[in-house]
Amino acid sequence: MDELMERGEKVYGTYCAACHQANGNGITGVFPALNGSPMVLEDIEGHIDIILNGKPGTAMQAFAAQLNDADLAAVVTYERNAWDNQTGDIIQPATVKSLRIQ
Numbered sequence: 001m002d003e004l005m006e007r008g009e010k011v012y013g014t015y016c017a018a019c020h021q022a023n024g025n026g027i028t029g030v031f032p033a034l035n036g037s038p039m040v041l042e043d044i045e046g047h048i049d050i051i052l053n054g055k056p057g058t059a060m061q062a063f064a065a066q067l068n069d070a071d072l073a074a075v076v077t078y079e080r081n082a083w084d085n086q087t088g089d090i091i092q093p094a095t096v097k098s099l100r101i102q
Contacts, residue, residue: 001090009082011075
């Protein structure tokens with residue numbers, strides 16, 4: 001968990017914080033909060049999918065081409081356990097890989 005959180009925080013700071021903010025609270029009406037988000041707290045596969053494939057009609061771009069499975073697993077683990085999000089979920093690169101090929 002510690003290794004994933006450290007790596008995930010770096011990935012988040014590089015790719016996610018500009019929109020979702022360092023504190024995970026987003027920008028109201030523009031970029032959704034990840035802190036306390038039902039998608040982050042509940043739906044692991046949906047969470048991974050939106051980072052891999054983006055969300056059409058929004059500013060959320062796909063990161064499948066920019067991030068490898070280990071970086072994606074780390075950032076999802078980080079988002080699910082940072083701030084007030086304390087799910088205890090640990091995402092493995094194999095899980096990301098399995099969803100990447102669907």
